Amino acid sequence: MNAAPRNDSGGDAESFEGNLSIFMSAGQSSGKGIxxxxxxxxxxxxxxxxxxxxVEIEEYVEIFIEEIKANDRTITDDQVDRRLESxxxxxxxxxxxxxxxxxxxxxxxxxxxx
Numbered sequence: 001m002n003a004a005p006r007n008d009s010g011g012d013a014e015s016f017e018g019n020l021s022i023f024m025s026a027g028q029s030s031g032k033g034i035x036x037x038x039x040x041x042x043x044x045x046x047x048x049x050x051x052x053x054x055v056e057i058e059e060y061v062e063i064f065i066e067e068i069k070a071n072d073r074t075i076t077d078d079q080v081d082r083r084l085e086s087x088x089x090x091x092x093x094x095x096x097x098x099x100x101x102x103x104x105x106x107x108x109x110x111x112x113x114x
Contacts, residue, residue: 047089047113056107060095064088089113 038046051057061084068083069075075083096102096111 044089048085051089051092051110052084054110057092057110060092061088063095064091
Protein backbone atom coordinates (compact mmCIF):
# COMPACT_ATOMS: atom_id res chain seq x y z
CA MET A 1 0.00 0.00 0.00
CA ASN A 2 1.33 3.41 -0.97
CA ALA A 3 1.05 6.27 1.49
CA ALA A 4 -0.36 9.59 0.34
CA PRO A 5 2.01 12.55 0.14
CA ARG A 6 2.38 14.43 3.42
CA ASN A 7 0.06 17.36 2.67
CA ASP A 8 -2.39 15.40 0.51
CA SER A 9 -5.89 15.69 1.91
CA GLY A 10 -7.04 12.71 -0.11
CA GLY A 11 -9.71 14.82 -1.77
CA ASP A 12 -10.07 16.08 -5.29
CA ALA A 13 -8.49 19.37 -6.24
CA GLU A 14 -10.95 22.19 -6.52
CA SER A 15 -11.43 23.20 -10.11
CA PHE A 16 -11.90 26.90 -10.66
CA GLU A 17 -12.05 28.45 -14.08
CA GLY A 18 -8.65 29.96 -14.68
CA ASN A 19 -6.67 27.59 -12.44
CA LEU A 20 -3.42 26.52 -14.02
CA SER A 21 -2.62 22.81 -13.96
CA ILE A 22 0.34 23.33 -11.63
CA PHE A 23 -2.03 24.63 -8.93
CA MET A 24 -4.63 21.84 -9.22
CA SER A 25 -3.21 19.45 -6.60
CA ALA A 26 -5.41 18.59 -3.65
CA GLY A 27 -3.82 19.22 -0.29
CA GLN A 28 -4.07 20.80 3.10
CA SER A 29 -1.79 22.82 5.30
CA SER A 30 0.38 20.95 7.74
CA GLY A 31 0.29 23.54 10.49
CA LYS A 32 0.01 27.21 11.18
CA GLY A 33 1.19 29.31 8.27
CA ILE A 34 4.12 31.65 8.60
CA UNK A 35 4.31 34.79 6.50
CA UNK A 36 7.68 35.93 5.21
CA UNK A 37 9.11 37.69 2.20
CA UNK A 38 11.09 35.74 -0.34
CA UNK A 39 14.61 36.87 -1.11
CA UNK A 40 15.21 37.98 -4.70
CA UNK A 41 16.85 34.62 -5.41
CA UNK A 42 13.95 32.65 -3.90
CA UNK A 43 11.43 34.76 -5.83
CA UNK A 44 13.26 34.16 -9.12
CA UNK A 45 13.54 30.43 -8.41
CA UNK A 46 9.83 30.14 -7.56
CA UNK A 47 8.81 32.10 -10.64
CA UNK A 48 10.90 30.03 -13.04
CA UNK A 49 9.76 26.80 -11.34
CA UNK A 50 6.11 27.66 -11.99
CA UNK A 51 6.78 28.73 -15.57
CA UNK A 52 8.84 25.68 -16.49
CA UNK A 53 6.45 23.22 -14.83
CA UNK A 54 3.16 24.62 -16.07
CA VAL A 55 1.64 22.67 -18.97
CA GLU A 56 -0.05 25.82 -20.24
CA ILE A 57 3.34 27.51 -20.73
CA GLU A 58 5.10 24.63 -22.53
CA GLU A 59 4.49 26.00 -26.03
CA TYR A 60 6.21 29.27 -25.07
CA VAL A 61 9.17 27.41 -23.61
CA GLU A 62 9.52 25.66 -26.97
CA ILE A 63 9.35 28.98 -28.85
CA PHE A 64 12.07 30.39 -26.58
CA ILE A 65 14.29 27.35 -27.13
CA GLU A 66 13.76 27.49 -30.91
CA GLU A 67 14.71 31.18 -30.92
CA ILE A 68 17.91 30.75 -28.94
CA LYS A 69 18.92 27.71 -31.01
CA ALA A 70 18.26 29.64 -34.23
CA ASN A 71 20.50 32.46 -32.99
CA ASP A 72 23.28 30.09 -31.85
CA ARG A 73 23.44 26.82 -33.74
CA THR A 74 26.32 25.58 -31.55
CA ILE A 75 24.52 26.03 -28.22
CA THR A 76 24.65 22.98 -25.97
CA ASP A 77 21.76 21.52 -23.99
CA ASP A 78 23.43 22.71 -20.76
CA GLN A 79 23.65 26.24 -22.14
CA VAL A 80 19.98 26.09 -23.17
CA ASP A 81 19.07 25.01 -19.63
CA ARG A 82 21.08 27.86 -18.12
CA ARG A 83 19.44 30.38 -20.44
CA LEU A 84 16.00 29.00 -19.58
CA GLU A 85 16.76 29.56 -15.89
CA SER A 86 18.21 33.05 -16.34
CA UNK A 87 16.33 34.56 -19.29
CA UNK A 88 13.01 32.83 -19.91
CA UNK A 89 10.86 34.68 -17.36
CA UNK A 90 11.76 38.12 -18.73
CA UNK A 91 11.56 36.92 -22.35
CA UNK A 92 8.13 35.39 -21.70
CA UNK A 93 6.81 38.57 -20.09
CA UNK A 94 7.92 40.59 -23.11
CA UNK A 95 6.66 37.98 -25.60
CA UNK A 96 3.24 37.64 -23.96
CA UNK A 97 2.62 41.39 -23.97
CA UNK A 98 4.00 42.18 -27.42
CA UNK A 99 2.03 42.49 -30.65
CA UNK A 100 -0.79 40.09 -29.86
CA UNK A 101 1.44 37.03 -29.42
CA UNK A 102 -0.80 35.80 -26.58
CA UNK A 103 -4.56 36.33 -26.39
CA UNK A 104 -5.27 34.44 -23.16
CA UNK A 105 -5.39 36.92 -20.26
CA UNK A 106 -4.49 34.25 -17.69
CA UNK A 107 -1.30 33.42 -19.60
CA UNK A 108 -0.48 37.14 -19.82
CA UNK A 109 -1.01 37.46 -16.06
CA UNK A 110 1.29 34.50 -15.40
CA UNK A 111 3.92 36.11 -17.63
CA UNK A 112 3.91 39.20 -15.40
CA UNK A 113 4.76 37.09 -12.37
CA UNK A 114 3.20 37.08 -8.91
